[in-house]
Amino acid sequence: MDLTTTPLTTATLDPALAVAELERRLALGTDPSDVHAAVESGASGLVVVDSRSEQAWAQGHVPGALHLPTALIAPRATDLVPTGTVVVTYCWGPGCNGATRAALAFARLGFAVREMWGGIEYWTREGFGVEVDGVVTAGVPDPLTAPLGRGAACGC
Known part of the structure; x- marks a missing residue:
């Protein structure tokens, strides 16, 4: 189907195809809140894995994350990550495919893996703590990405 020439309101989409694709996406991805x-x-x-460079890691990362740049996953992952571990990868943000490449590298090694959508950008935009030099600080959630208020949930 060519949606560039078919108005969205008249496009025919097989619901079974949509169910299969959406289930696949949810099985392989997760969001910063989860x-x-x-x-x-x-x-x-x-294990949460930051696949960015050393310089990017030093700018701030998810507290407790393992720093393992994508190029080092194949040679080092099996020494650093126990067999049977679920790995969640992240990189910069939605405009970066680094977390996808990192997840693929882990999957090729036989790990169960999920990609954290939005990367460190959305982690910080949701107001979650970021570690820099052993100190964790959290900002105010961006009201366009997360509900404001202690214990608030988006309901999704």
């Missing part, structure tokens, strides 16, 4: 909740709950068997 990652934060899992980390805060102390979920076992989960």
